Amino acid sequence: MTSQAARVLVLNSGSSSVKYQLLDMRDGTRLAAGLVERVGESASRLTHTPADGGERSRTGRIADHDAALRAVAEELARDGVGLDSPALAAIGHRVVHGGPVFTAPTVIDDDVLAEIERLVPLAPLHNPANITGIRTARALRPDLPQVAVFDTAFHTTMPEHAARYAIDVATADAHRIRRYGFHGTSHAYVSRRAAELLGRAPEDVNLIVLHLGNGASASAVAGGRCVDTSMGLTPLEGLVMGTRSGDVDPAVVFHLERVAGMGTDEIDHLLNKKSGLTGLCGDNDMREIRRRVDAGDPSAELAFGIYVHRLKKYIGAYYAVLGRVDAVVFTAGVGENAAPVREAAVAGLDALGLVVDPELNAVRSREPRLVSPAHARVAVAVVPTDEEMEIARQTFALVDA
Incomplete structure (x- = not known):
């Protein structure tokens, strides 16, 4: 990472959508934000809002997540903040389920991605789409750090008496049945900001x-x-x-x-x-x-x-x-x-x-x-x-x- 690299692109890939924001971490400035909807349909829509707030949109078929992210990259490039910019430090991915393994943000490599795939049975509606976004972003910028931030991670500090269900322990362990919790990224942010509010x-x-x-x-x-x-x-x-x-x-x-x-x-x-x-x-x-x-x-x-x-x-x-x-x-x-x-x-x-x-x-x-x-x-x-x-x-x- 270069000394001037202080931007992070945040991707939240759903089954048929991609939400994104580009932020400058030196001062928290939001450089761009947007949403690609109905990926894979004939009436796909990309709505992009640059830093100046002048929203623009385009409609027409966006075949898959690879095409969606390439379209996002084009919009960012129009604003002079493209994916090829040396100011881009990393891409952060929202991943819904980290299971018992991932307790903190994690740099994604092949082993990490394989483990996220093994967690699909715990989040069959969410993790597959998150994985698709990760694969697409890695293909576009294989040289750039990609980081998974897990919705469940904030809750991994729960003591066992709060995280365990009162069912047979062997059965629970064999099938990874426990209380994981979600919205953890929001709870982490809000609890920290609330403490600041209280001084x-x-x-x-x-x-x-x-x-x-x-x-x-x-x-x-x-x-x-x-x-x-x-x-x-x-x-x-x-x-x-x-x-x-x-x-x-x-x-x-x-x-x-x-x-x-x-x-x-x-x-x-x-x-x-x-x-x-x-x-x-x-x-x-x-x-x-x-x-x-x-x-x-x-x-x-x-x-x-x-x-x-x-x-x-x-x-x-x-x-x-x-x-x-x-x-x-x-x-x-x-x-x-x-x-x-x-x-x-x-x-x-x-x-x-x-x-x-x-x-x-x-x-x-x-x-x-x-x-x-x-x-x-x-x-x-x-x-x-x-x-x-x-x-x-x-x-x-x-x-x-």
Whole structure:
């Protein structure tokens, strides 16, 4: 790496999409960002936003991820920040599942890529697409460090009593069944920024972080280290989500198989795609649900009530796990923007020191902020997440060491 190389390209490859951002790690400047959608279809679309904000787009078939990344490279070159630039230090890849092996960002070589492939059974919807992005980027820039940043890595600090399921140990070990947790890149970023907001070092604060988007997860963070999280072997466990059920009795699966005659794939689809807020009221957009609640819609009221009830349960549980809580932190699309969710989640928890100030809670901002009154024993904070910046930060720290 040259002394002037301080840029990191972040790639998040999905099954039919590629999200990307190019960041200058000297000052955190975002030089470009974009999204390639519907890869492999006739109506593929690339939307590119350079540093000056002048968005441009193009449509037409983009055959595969190789073609998608080449199209991204062309757009970056138009801005003078192409993949061949000597200022590019590395490419950072989001990889959803790192299993028990990967506990930190890792420079990708053939052995690392082979291990990520062995983890595909743990994340069959995500890791294959991540692998495709890695292969494509390595082919385009074989000379450049490629770094995998794992969604599960932040949660690998959980103690065994939090990470283990109470099932036969030999069976669990043989099939790598344990609680891995997800959204770890977001939880890492947000917990660090929350400590800064409080004016304290990460190792000095205990936090409950609530990442509330279409997917949702909670984590208990003690001194900068995750000690518990709500998602488990897969992202299905835990909070009520947009289309995922979150916690259910495992016997629901057997019941649906015996009584409803449903097959494994059908039940999987039900719990992952047709449950959560969508299953309860037909909507997974919290703005629309709140509009319906305000209009007196009973199914929306029930969905919102179930959603908030599950949040309260996890706040209370993680308060007990941590023993001392300095802040409850909301992030992601719902957490950052839905004031009624934040208010309802801590309502009635005054005895735990949790309360929001209605005026502060109503403020919309992209900046980290407190929404609790000055006298609150436990802070309630909103910290916008930035997973791409966290991937870039971890990538650059590794290759610049």
